[in-house]
Amino acid sequence: MRNHEVDFNYFSQEDLLDSGCFDMQRIMDVVEQTLLAFEKGSIMFPEKIVQIFDPHTQERINCLPATMLDEKICGMKWVSVFPDNPRKYDLQNLCAIFVLSEIEHGFPVAVMDGTLASNMRVGAVGAVAAKYLAKKDAQTIGFIGAGEQAKMHLLAMKVARPSLKICRVSALSKAEEHEFIAQLSPVLPDMQFIPTKGDAKSAMEDADILVTATSAQAPLLKADWVKPGAFYSHVGGWEDEYAVVTQSDKIVCDDWKTVMHRTQTLSRMYKEGLLGSHDLHADLYELVAGDKPGRESEQERIYFNAVGLSYLDVAIALTMYRKARDAGVGKSLALQHKMIFEHPDIAKKIRL
Template identity: 50%
Template sequence: MKEIKIRVVTQNQVSQIFKNNNDFILNIVEDALRKWANDDAKLPDKISQIFDQNTQNRINCMPATIIPDKVSGMKWVSVFPANAPKGVQNVSGILLLSEIETGFPVAVIDGTLETRVRTAAVGTVAAKYLAPKNPRTIGFLGSGEEARMHFALLKHTFPTIEKCYVASRKSASEESFISELKEAAKDVEFIACNADYSLAASSADIIVTAISGQVPLLKAKDVKSGTLYIHVGGWEDEYAVALKANKIVCDDWNASKHRTQTISRMYMEGILKDEDIYADLAEIITGKKLGREKDDEFIYFNSVGLSFIDLNFANEIYKQACKLGLGQEVMLTETDAISYKNFI
């Protein structure tokens, strides 16, 4: 029997790898989507165990394979929106990485920070192709961890952003958002909207909804022409928002259509059809379809989360951890560790 060692990489160590490395983060997303477009990735169906239909408390099992890199694995991630009122994070997870020459596991990696970073990175990569030129204002509906990560990566990508509106159910959360980010973005004017979601959206060149609940907060009347809307979670906008869009782009429509997001609900109710979806993001990145073509286009971007992107992150984190000496090696299986007589 072969000895099997795995590398355990903690959240702090993942943070060390990501720190001041935004281009590395964004490149992982684009690389994964190009591999997907070239049929170099496998995306089995996600298994989602929903424990409460109202809150959408759930645990997802998300497998994937990246063929050229000879790795396979999965993300095991819990999404518990009901945690928010308790003051507890609503997303936590781990990444499991295996090589596919012998099939042995090689790493277990914290997936909580990776999920936060990956989600914002996908939205930011989409914005690279879909946002208006030189956006100056950004509006957030929701002010939690995901909103903050989106701001960080979007500001890195669009240094022209000079004004940020933030609306949340609690003014303390808005102030916390501003307090955490204003020192790092001194050239940005932050505006707390006191739960006025209309104010946060109506002046924004880029709108991001990142809320923990299932409430259609974004209204079509508050979306101006030329805006990019980044839809992060579940049901965050009224149906009229999608119907107003000149283009609807998804990270992957086939992975989205049977979920509980706004456009997924519209599809299942017969309001949207397959042909109403303009493109998947990989088609735009690879040049098969154009991104933004006109200044006055309103573009709706929907992200459901794709496990092959998570797996690409896991593989790059693992490689960096090995290079930098991060993580702890654990002997998972020792040679001849099994003595069958002990089972008699």
């Protein structure tokens, strides 16, 4: 008789951290490989399902599935975004969980924290873009926003450009700038951190790499502050004035067809007829594949915008699952011991 036990591994965020999953170089490599795999057709990527509970705050929970056909793993990210959480409740904005199933029998193999994978993906994608688009000897990085995405971006950018040695940061509150520095300076002991007391101009002016990762919807970054040769990674919604886009020599997206329908600066300009597909230099995979050039001169200003491709999150979650499983962390949980009618006392448990 067949064994009808179904079990799966459960990994908390702490399990993932303890087993070495916070490995930014590894995740950047996964991003590059997965972008190419998608173009080869080896990933199923259906539409996401979005449920917005408050149109004003954009509080939402999204369901984002994808299948890695070569690895025979189907995964789903279930992610909440509650933008007011940090300000109102001192809670994180985003919380995610993954379910991974094998596709030979269709059974779950893992349920795991997804916030680590999701946030690492955002930083890793920005840094893969920087690998092709930032100046080789970039030394100074500036931030508007000092939240979770900004922190991941700094770590990832340092992997892409180890030459970075000065980090200037501006946020809504001084406390956030200091927390950013207190949390990241032990990881980056050779980095000089400069808080700016919310002065975005002094954080961004003359930086080689600029990052905006805010919950604002406003033209915070000014074109005048972006020097020739700078690389700009735009992470949040509307965060820069239109002239930042129009003065850029190259515009690159993670996926322009996705970006054009959202609410970022590029998307707004597209909807207002101020930007067209012909203005885009490339999607990120084209740089990774070598189909289009990255940076071609020391003087180019280059603009990068990623809105997030959740098949990358599923690929990252799969990498983390394997690492954590091999390290023997986490818990094995039983979903069922038998099929429903095999339970010897099932007759007593049925209510009609």
